[in-house]
Amino acid sequence: MAWKITQVIQNEILTSKKERTLVPLQRSPRPRLFESREDELESLIIAPPPAHTINLCGRDTLPIPNQIPRPPDDFKGREDEIREILSNFDKGATITGLRGMAGVGKTALALILAERLKDRFPDGNLILNLKGTTKSPLSAAEAMALVIHSYYPTDPLPENENELHGLYYSVLAGKHALLLLDNAADKEQVEPLLPPSNCAVLITSRNKFTLPGLKERDLDVLPPAEARELLLEIAPRIGSRADSLADLCGYLPLALRNAASVLAERKDVDVKDYELSLNDKKARLGLIEASFSLSYDLLRPIRKKHWCRLSVFPEDFDLNGGMAVLKMVRDASSEALSDLVKWNLIILIPPVDSEEERYRMHDLARLFAESRMGSLERDDAKQRYTKHYLKVLSDADTLYEKGGKYILSGLMLFDREWANIKEGQAWAKVMMRDITERKVKSNLMFALKMANSYPNDGANVLALRLHPQEEIRWLETALTAARLMKAPHFEGGHLGNLGMAYYHLGEVRKAIEYYDQALAISHKIGNIRGEGYALGNLGSAYADLGDMQKAIEYQDQALAISNKIGDRRGEGDALGNLGSAYAALGDTVKAIDYYDQALKVAHDIVDVSSEGNYLSSLGSIFFNLGETQKALEYYEQSLAISREIGDSLKEANALWNVGLILEKEEM
Numbered sequence: 001m002a003w004k005i006t007q008v009i010q011n012e013i014l015t016s017k018k019e020r021t022l023v024p025l026q027r028s029p030r031p032r033l034f035e036s037r038e039d040e041l042e043s044l045i046i047a048p049p050p051a052h053t054i055n056l057c058g059r060d061t062l063p064i065p066n067q068i069p070r071p072p073d074d075f076k077g078r079e080d081e082i083r084e085i086l087s088n089f090d091k092g093a094t095i096t097g098l099r100g101m102a103g104v105g106k107t108a109l110a111l112i113l114a115e116r117l118k119d120r121f122p123d124g125n126l127i128l129n130l131k132g133t134t135k136s137p138l139s140a141a142e143a144m145a146l147v148i149h150s151y152y153p154t155d156p157l158p159e160n161e162n163e164l165h166g167l168y169y170s171v172l173a174g175k176h177a178l179l180l181l182d183n184a185a186d187k188e189q190v191e192p193l194l195p196p197s198n199c200a201v202l203i204t205s206r207n208k209f210t211l212p213g214l215k216e217r218d219l220d221v222l223p224p225a226e227a228r229e230l231l232l233e234i235a236p237r238i239g240s241r242a243d244s245l246a247d248l249c250g251y252l253p254l255a256l257r258n259a260a261s262v263l264a265e266r267k268d269v270d271v272k273d274y275e276l277s278l279n280d281k282k283a284r285l286g287l288i289e290a291s292f293s294l295s296y297d298l299l300r301p302i303r304k305k306h307w308c309r310l311s312v313f314p315e316d317f318d319l320n321g322g323m324a325v326l327k328m329v330r331d332a333s334s335e336a337l338s339d340l341v342k343w344n345l346i347i348l349i350p351p352v353d354s355e356e357e358r359y360r361m362h363d364l365a366r367l368f369a370e371s372r373m374g375s376l377e378r379d380d381a382k383q384r385y386t387k388h389y390l391k392v393l394s395d396a397d398t399l400y401e402k403g404g405k406y407i408l409s410g411l412m413l414f415d416r417e418w419a420n421i422k423e424g425q426a427w428a429k430v431m432m433r434d435i436t437e438r439k440v441k442s443n444l445m446f447a448l449k450m451a452n453s454y455p456n457d458g459a460n461v462l463a464l465r466l467h468p469q470e471e472i473r474w475l476e477t478a479l480t481a482a483r484l485m486k487a488p489h490f491e492g493g494h495l496g497n498l499g500m501a502y503y504h505l506g507e508v509r510k511a512i513e514y515y516d517q518a519l520a521i522s523h524k525i526g527n528i529r530g531e532g533y534a535l536g537n538l539g540s541a542y543a544d545l546g547d548m549q550k551a552i553e554y555q556d557q558a559l560a561i562s563n564k565i566g567d568r569r570g571e572g573d574a575l576g577n578l579g580s581a582y583a584a585l586g587d588t589v590k591a592i593d594y595y596d597q598a599l600k601v602a603h604d605i606v607d608v609s610s611e612g613n614y615l616s617s618l619g620s621i622f623f624n625l626g627e628t629q630k631a632l633e634y635y636e637q638s639l640a641i642s643r644e645i646g647d648s649l650k651e652a653n654a655l656w657n658v659g660l661i662l663e664k665e666e667m
Contacts, residue, residue, distance in 0.1 A: 065124035065150040068180055069349045071111035074233050074257070077226030078109050081217055085113060089120075093215045094200040099208055100219035102133075102364055103254030103288055106204040107182055109219065113202055114180055121200060123175035126150055128193075129315060129419075132185030132205060133363060140192040141467075144168040146415070147179070147193075149465075153411045154647060156464060159505070165192060172199055180204075183363075187211060221251035234260035241271045248278050250287050254362065258291035261344035266298055292368040295343055304372070306336045307345050309381040311369035315419040316349055316360035324388035325381050345369075355416070379443070382427050386450050389424035392417050393458035400460050403608055407645060414461045425454040429477045432484075451481035452490055459497065468501045475501060492521035492530050499537060503544075512541050532561035532570050536577065543581055551581045572601035576614055588621055595621070612641035612650060619657060632661045 085096055096113070098106045118125050126147060130138045141161050148157065148164075148171050158164050172195040180202045184190050187209040194201060194211065203214075210216075222230065227246035231238050234257065238245060249255040259278065263271060274294070281290035296304060309325050310317075323333040337359055340346045345365060349358040361369065373381070392413065399410030414421070428450035435444045455462060455474040462471060475498045482490035499514030515538045522530030539554030555578045562570035579594035595618050602611040619634030639654035 064122070065126050065177075066352055067150070068114045068118070068125040068127045068178070069111065069352055071115055072108050074230065075108055075112055076230040076233060077222050078105070078112070078219075081109065081219070082112060082116070085215075085217060086116065088215050089117065089200065093213070094197065095194065095203070095211060095213045095215065096201070097203040097205065097211075097214050097216040098219055099205055099216060101252075102206060103252050103362075104219045104221060105253035106219055108253065110180055110182065110202045110204050114178060117178055117200065121176045121178040124150070124177040125180070126177065127180040127182060129182050130184045130189060131314075132183045132189065132207070134314075137185040137189060140189055143181075143189075143193055145465075147171065149411070149415055153415065154407055154464075154645070155649065157467075159467060168193075169196060172196055175199065178202070222246075222253060222256070224251065227251040227256055230256050231260045235264035237267075238263055238271055241275065245271070245275055245278075248275055248282065249291065252287060254364070255287055255291040257344045258295050261342065262295050262298060265342050269298065288364050289368060292345075292365060295345055296368070296372065299343070299345075303336065303339060305377070307340055308369045308373035309377065310340070310346060310359075310361060311366045311373065312378070312381045312385045313361065313366075313420065314423045316358045317420060318356050318358050320392075321385075321388060321417075321420065322359065324384050327384065382431075383443070383446060385420075386424040386427050386431075389417065389420045390450060390453055390457060393421050393424075393454065393461070397458045397460050397462075400464075403606065404645065410461060411464070414458075414465060418465070421454075421458070424450075425474060425477075428454060432477070432481060445485075448481040448485050452478050452485060452487070452494075454478065455497065456490065456493060463500070468504045471501045472498060488521050488525050489527060489530070492518045492525070492527060492534075495521065496530070496534055496537065499541075503537075503541060508541050508544050512538060515541060528561055528565055529567060529570075532558050532565070532567065535561065536570065536574055539574075539581075540577055543577065543584070548581045548585050552578060555581065568601055568605045569607065572598050572605065572607060572610060575601060576610065576617075579614070579617060583617070583621060588625065591621055592618065608641055608645055609647070612638045612645070612647075615641070616650070616654060616657070623657070623661065628661050632658065635661070 088096065098110055100106050114125060114127075128138065128143050128146060130143065141164055144164055144167075145157055148155070148168055151171050158167060174196075175198065177195070177199045178201075179193070179195060179199060181190060181193060182204050184203050184205040184207075186207060190203060190209075191211060194213075208216075221227075224243065224246060227249070228242040230253065231242045231246055238260065245259060246256065249259055259274070263269060263274060277294055278290055281293050284290075285293055296307070299307065306326055310322065312325060313321065319330065319334060319337070322337055323330060326333050326336060328336065337346065341348045341359070346359050346361050349360060351357050370378075396410045396414040396417075399406045399413065401410075428447060431443065431447035432451045435447050455471070455478045462474070466474070475494050479491060479494040479498070482488075482494055495514050496518035499511040499518065502508075502514065503511035515534050519531060519534035519538065522528075522534055535554045536558035539551045539558060542548075542554065543551035555574050559571060559574035559578070561567075562574055575594050575598035579591045579598060582588075582594060583591035595614050599611060599614040599618070602608075602614060615634045615638040619631045619638060621631075622628075622634065623631035635654050635657045639651060639658060642650035642654055
C-alpha cells in the first residue's frame with residue numbers, strides 16, 4: 001500500500017521471520033489517451049500568456065512543505081490573545097480555534113501564531129482554505145489529499161475514504177507539522193482532519209463548534225487603542241481624528257485597513273470629509289460594504305474595472321493569471337495589482353519556498369467587486385480565466401508527460417493552481433449548459449471547446465489527481481460537448497477515457513462497454529491510433545476478467561497497429577501486456593521474450609516508469625523459476641528506478657521483493 005513508509009517496510013522485511021509471499025507488480029493498463037488536434041480546434045481569440053516556469057527537483061530533494069505565508073506587516077494588537085494561546089501550546093494544547101465575525105482578523109492572527117510556532121514544527125507547515133463560507137466547501141477527502149500530496153506529490157491515492165484517512169494519518173505519523181485550517185465550515189468538515197498528537201492545528205471559522213481537545217478563542221473587534229495604532233501605522237496623517245475614525249469603522253480590522261489605505265494613497269482626500277462619507281454610506285449599506293464602497297468610489301475608472309474583473313478568482317492567483325483576466329501585458333498588470341494592494345483591495349501573498357508572489361481577495365471584497373461588474377464584463381473575464389487555466393492545465397500535463405524530474409514539476413504546477421483549474425472547468429460546464437438551455441448561439445463554440453478540452457488537455461495529471469467518480473463527471477461533460485460539436489475524434493477519446501475511469505473503479509464490464517464504443521467510432525472515422533488504444537485497453541480489461549486468450553487476441557491486434565503507425569509507446573505497452581498474459585498462463589518462455597522486447601522499447605523511448613515495471617515483472621518470473629540471483633538483479637534495477645522517479649508504491653514492492661530474496665539466501 002502506498003501509505004506504508006519505505007523505511008518501515010524495509011525494516012519489517014529485514015527483521016520479521018514470518019512466512020512471506022512474493023509481491024508481483026500488478027500492471028495497470030496505461031491510459032491510452034487521445035491527443036488534441038489543432039486542425040479540429042482552431043486558435044481562439046485570446047492569446048495565451050507566457051509559459052509557466054517552475055523549479056525542477058527530484059524526490060530526494062523534495063523540500064519540507066512550507067506553505068503558510070508570513071503575517072501582514074501592519075498587524076497590530078491581540079497581544080493578550082497571542083500570549084494566552086502560546087501559553088496553551090506550552091501546556092500541550094495542540095488544537096486551537098479562532099472564531100469571530102467576518103473581517104475581525106482571524107486569519108491574520110492565525111498567521112502571527114504560525115510565524116511564532118513554526119520553529120517547533122520542523123517537518124512542515126501547511127495551510128488549507130476549507131472554503132467554509134462558500135457554496136462548495138472543501139470536503140475532508142479533498143483536504144486530506146492536499147496534505148498527502150504536499151509530502152508525496154507523485155503518489156496515487158486510494159479511492160476508499162477510510163483508506164484515504166489511514167494514509168493521511170500515516171503520512172503525518174511521527175512528523176512535527178503545523179496545520180492551519182482556514183475558514184472552516186463545521187465539526188464534520190474538520191474532525192477527520194485532526195492529525196496525530198505530535199502535530200498541531202490552528203482553525204479559523206465564523207461558526208461555533210466543539211472538538212475533542214479544542215481550545216477555542218472568540219475574537220472581538222480591536223480595543224480602541226489598538227485600532228488607533230493600526231490606522232496611524234498605515235496613514236499617519238489621520239492624526240487626531242484616529243479615535244473618531246476608528247469608532248466609525250467599528251474597530252473592525254478589515255474596515256480599519258480599508259479606511260487607512262484610502263487615506264494613505266489619496267492625499268487629496270480630507271480625513272474629515274472621508275469620515276462624513278463613511279458615516280453616510282454606513283447608514284445605508286452597512287459597515288463592511290460602506291468601507292469597500294468608499295474605496296471603490298475613489299478608484300480611477302480603469303482600476304474599478306480591473307478590481308471587478310479580479311473577482312472571478314475563487315482563491316489566490318499569480319501574475320500570469322492576473323494578466324489573462326485583465327487583458328494587459330506583464331508590466332501593466334503588475335502595476336494594476338500593485339495599486340490595488342496599496343488600496344487594501346487585494347492582498348499580496350509573499351513568495352514561499354522561492355515561488356512567485358501571489359494575490360488574493362478577501363471573500364467579502366470578492367462579493368462586493370463581483371456585484372459591481374456587468375454581465376458582459378463578467379462573461380469576458382470568465383472566458384479569459386477559463387482559457388488561461390486550460391493552458392495552465394495543459395502545461396502541467398506536458399511537464400508530467402516528459403517524465404523524470406519533470407513529473408514532480410508538472411504536479412507542483414497542477415497542485416498550486418488546482419482551485420483555479422477546477423473553477424475553469426466548472427465555468428465551462430456552466431457556460432455550455434446555460435447557452436444550450438437558452439439556445440443562444442453567442443459564445444457557444446467557445447464553451448463547447450473549453451468543456452471538451454479540459455479533461456483531454458490534462459489527461460495524465462487528472463488521472464492521477466482526480467477520484468475516478470469526479471473524472472467521470474468531467475468526461476461526461478466533455479463527451480456531451482464533443483457530440484454537440486459533431487467531433488467524433490474527441491467523442492471516441494472521451495469514451496475510451498470513461499472506460500479507463502470505470503476500470504479504475506473496478507467496474508471492468510462497464511469499462512469494456514465504453515472501450516467497445518470508442519473502438520467502433522475510431523474504426524468508423526479511420527482513426528487507426530485510436531483503434532490501437534481501444535484494442536489495448538480491451539485486452540487489459542479481459543485480462544483483468546481472467547480471459548487471457550481474449551486478452552492476447554486484442555493485444556496482438558494493438559501491437560500490429562502500433563508497429564504499422566510507428567507508435568513505440570503503444571508497441572511497448574502491447575508487448576508488456578502480452579508478457580503479463582503469457583505469465584498468467586504459465587508460459588514463462590513467451591512471457592520473458594515479450595518482457596525483454598518491452599524493456600528494450602521502454603529504454604529506447606526513455607519511458608523510465610514502464611522500464612521499472614518490466615524489470616520488476618522479469619524479477620518475479622525468475623524468482624518463481626528459482627533463479628534468485630537473476631531475480632535480485634532485476635529487482636534492484638527496478639528499485640533504483642522507483643526511487644529516481646519518486647514512486648513509493650513501486651519502491652515498497654521492490655524493497656519487499658529484495659527482502660524476500662535476501663531472507664531466503666540467509667536460510
